[in-house]
Amino acid sequence: MNKRLQVTPARCIGCRTCEIACAFSHPAGGGPGPTRIRAYPVKPPERGVPVVCLQCDSAACVRVCPTQALVRDDRTGAILVAEDRCILCRACVWACPWGNVGYDEGRKVIHKCDLCAGDPQCARYCPSRALETFE
Amino acid sequence: MIVVINGRDLHARPGDSLLDLARRTGIDIPTLCHHEGLEEWGGCRLCLVEVGRPGGHGAARVVPACLFPARDGLRVDTDTPRIHRLRAGVLDLLLARCPESDTIQELALQYGVRRTSFVERKNPDKCILCNVCVRACAAVGANAIGTAGRGVLGEIALPFHDDPAACVGCGACALSCPTGAIEMVDTGFTRRIWQRDFERVRCSACGRPTLTRDHAAHLAGRTGLSAESFQVCDRCHREQAGARFLDLLGK
Known part of the structure; x- marks a missing residue:
């Protein structure tokens, strides 16, 4: 299964269900992990804007990584973190102009959107089709 | 092949x-x-x-x-028995160097070394001389640390033991160290590592401490990204991205 994730911010209602779906799809230490997507609610009326990794063609995170620990998955198109190659310099965290790479201080790992191996769960649970997937 | x-x-x-x-x-x-x-x-x-x-x-x-x-x-x-014996010998020496290291103790036990046959080091630290920190520092491009001394006196050190000028305070050495042997202390806007105090950048949006000023300059110099892009923390970068999208939508 390999789907394309499409974001339509105009449809976002700021409910942040995507964040919960993401956190539960990426569990850490026996519980939900840090979310890789953010939806900023705007009021009134109930609106919002989701921000998630754009998987840039010429990505700043990939360019600054000194150990090639950020690698594009040819199948899904997602830029993935190869944890065994990472030396935790966190250059990617500071370099991403969209703030879409995070550092988990407790577990000492870099995290970013991995498109759920081709089936983004944020889109599956989005009630307003602000996040959609296409085959 | x-x-x-x-x-x-x-x-x-x-x-x-x-x-x-x-x-x-x-x-x-x-x-x-x-x-x-x-x-x-x-x-x-x-x-x-x-x-x-x-x-x-x-x-x-x-x-x-x-x-x-x-x-x-x-x-x-x-x-083979020969390989087993050689690895046990290495672990015997490492156990004398780091008698308190869980990593070494577990490995040594697998090779039948319960206690070292050498004299345990006095005041042992956690360093197993794996050199990951030195190579991580080189990968970052700072080359601030290296190996010094030989045998039981071997250690990871600054040039001449006291010159941290090349260090940018990124902390990759401390965070990638498999045994946590390198001390890095963040207190507010100050990071202390390798005998030196580094000033951390104050995020221009939220005011929280982010990377060190030296690391920001180092990254800007190496990556071609603008120096300003390292003045904002990751959380604020993201929030600003959201605000920009909203602007575009006229929400």
Whole structure:
């Protein structure tokens, strides 16, 4: 299964269900992990804007990584973190102009959107089709 | 390219080391200094394996698997009594160096070394001299630390033990250290590491501390990204991205 994730911010209602779906799809230490997507609610009326990794063609995170620990998955198109190659310099965290790479201080790992191996769960649970997937 | 490891015929890829091939095919070879993202160093001597001489003549050679390239027709043994004895010897020495290290204790026990036969080091630290920090620092491009001294006096140190000028305070050495031997203390806008205090950038949006000023300058110089892009923390970058999208939508 390999789907394309499409974001339509105009449809976002700021409910942040995507964040919960993401956190539960990426569990850490026996519980939900840090979310890789953010939806900023705007009021009134109930609106919002989701921000998630754009998987840039010429990505700043990939360019600054000194150990090639950020690698594009040819199948899904997602830029993935190869944890065994990472030396935790966190250059990617500071370099991403969209703030879409995070550092988990407790577990000492870099995290970013991995498109759920081709089936983004944020889109599956989005009630307003602000996040959609296409085959 | 076929390499025979422990009697099994294995397909090696060009550029494979014996360790790469063994790991990929589920053969366990212990290592301490190997790191997937860093250049091989061959320093811990735990990945020693036996390699047969061409034609099977003479005694097998002992080589570190991480540095030895896979070659067609090579015969390799990873767990002979000789290898077992050699690894036990290495661990015996490491146990004298780091008697309190869980990593070393567990590995030593696997090789039947319960207590070191040497004199335990007085005031031991946690460093196992795996050199990951040194290579991580080189990868970052700072080259601020290196190995110093020999034998029992070996250690990771600054040039002349006291010159942290090249350090940018990124903390990769401390965070990638497998035993937590390098101390890094963040207090507010100050990071102390390698005997030096670094000033951390105050995020221009939220005011929280982010990376060090030296690391920001280092990254801007190396990556071609603007210096301003390192004045905002990741959380604020994201929030600003959201605000920008909203603007575009006229929400």
